[in-house]
Amino acid sequence: MSLQVSHLTKIYGSQRAVNDISFSIQKGEIVGFLGPNGAGKSTTMKIATSYLPPTSGSVLVNGLDVVRQPMEVKKIIGYLPEHNPLYLDMYVHEYLHFVCGLYKIDGARVKERVNEMIDLCGLTKEQNKRIESLSKGYRQRVGLAQALIHNPEVLILDEPTSGLDPNQILEIRKLIKQISQNKTVILSTHIMQEVQALCDRVIVINLGEIVADDRLENLLNKKGGLNTIVVEWEGEITSEELKSIAGISTVVQEGKIFRITSESGIDIRAELFRLSAAKGLSLLSLKQEGNTLEEIFKSLTTKEVVA
C-alpha cells in the first residue's frame, strides 16, 4: 500500500477543509484527485507530504506515518507544490544540485543524476539558464525534475498543468505519463481531460468529502443523471410532438437539431425512429452522448453544494 489515508480531517479555524476522508492507493497506481477549487485537494496533499499536520486521522506513506516519521516520509516522496515555487535567481543546474544535496544524494552520483533529470524532463536546451528567464512550461519541467531527482516511490503533483498553454499542457502530460512508470502518482487537477489522459483511477472530492472513488471506466459507464440524445430531422417537427414520447424530460431545439434528454435507463431511440417514420420525416442523424467526465463532475460536485 503506497498511500493510506484513514479518517483524515483538517480544520482551519472554523472551516472544515477536509472532512473524514479515507482511501488507499496501491503501488504503481496513477490517481487523479479531482475537485473544484477549495475542495480540499491541496490540503490533503500537504498533509501527505508532512507539510501540515492533520487535525485528526492518519496518513501512511509506504507504511510510514506522516506525523511520527516525517523525515522518512519526505525522503520517499517527490512533491510538486501548487504554483510550483522555485528559486528564481538560481540557475537550473545549480538548483538541481542544491536539491540533490538536500536529499543527501551521493556526491559522485549528483552530476549524473542531474543530467539524467535534465534529459528526462527535456531541459537540455535551457539547462544553462537562470530559472527566472524560463517560460512557465519550462519552469514546470524544472519543478518536476526537482520532485523526481531522488527517484521517489511516491510522486505527489499539485495541479501540475495549471496556468500552462494547451501545447505545454500536452507536453507536461506526456512527461508525467513517461515518468510515472513504476511509481505511485497522485495528481490533483480540475481539468477532466487530464484525468482521462493520465489516470487509472479518479477520486472526486468536494467540500472536503470524497464523492466518488472509482476506476475511470466505471465512472464513465455508470448510469447516473440524464441521457442526452442529439437528433437532426429533415422536415418540421415540434417540441410538443416529441414530448409525447414517454420518458423524455427536456427538449431543446437549435435550428434543425434537437437536444433531447431522457431519464437514465430508458432508451428512447427506437421511439424516436418510429415517431419520425409515422410523420414521414427523414432522420438525418441520431447520436447518443455518453456520460462525459464533465457531466459526472458537475453532477457529483454540485449536488453537495445544494444539500
Added chain:
Amino acid sequence: MIRIFAKEFNGFLHSLIAYLVIGVFLTGMGLLTWVFPETSVLDYGFADLDTLFSMGPYVFIFLIPAITMKSFAEEKKMGTLELLFTKPLTDWDIVAGKFLAAFALVLVAILPTVIYYFSIVKLGNPVGNIDTASVIGSYIGLALLAAIFCAIGILASTLSNSQIVSFILAAFFCFLFYTGFDSLSSFAGENVLLIKQMGILYHYEALSKGLIDSRDVIYSISVTGFFLLTTRTVLGSRLW
C-alpha cells in the same frame, strides 16, 4: 544545514547583497576611522580603534537587518518555504543554515578592518604602542554582537511576508537590545545594573576592555540562542 548555508551564502554573492554590505560597511568605517576629522584616529591622536568599535554597532543596526530581511520573508512570499519544509530537513537545519550564512557574511565584512589594527601599530609612537588585548576583546565583542543582530534579523524575517516589515522590526529590536536597555535603566531606581545587564552594550563594553569574561560571552551566546529558538518555534508553529 550545510546545504542551506551554502545556498544562502551563494545567494548573497549572486545578488550583489554581499558586495553592497561589505562595500558600505568598509566605506563607512574607513571614512569614520581615517577621514572625518571629528572621529579620525589621525586627528585625535590616541593609538586605539575606539571609533571602529563604537560606530560599528550602529552601522550594523541598519546593515544586518538588510542582510537578513530576505531570508524567510521572501521564501514565504515565493512559496519556496513549502519546498524546503517538504524536503528531508529539520527546522533547525533551515534556521541554523540561514543564520550562519548571514553571520559569515558579516564576519567577512569585518575581516578587512584588521588592516586598521596593523596600520595603527605602525603609526603609533613608539611603534607598536596599542592595547592589543583591548582590540582582540573588541573584535570578539563585535562578532558576538553581530551574531545577536543576525539572530534578531532572522527572527524578524519569519514574522512577516514583507521584507520592509522585517527590516523595520529587526532594526528596532537590534537598537532596543543594543542601547535600549541601557537608556531604560536610567528610569529604574534600584535595579539599574540588572536592566543594564539585559542589554548588549553593557557586555560589549566589558569585552572591549580586553577582559574576556565568560559571563559576557555566555550572555551573547544565550541571547543568540534564544532568538534562534524563537525562530524555530515560529516556523514549527505551522504544525500546531
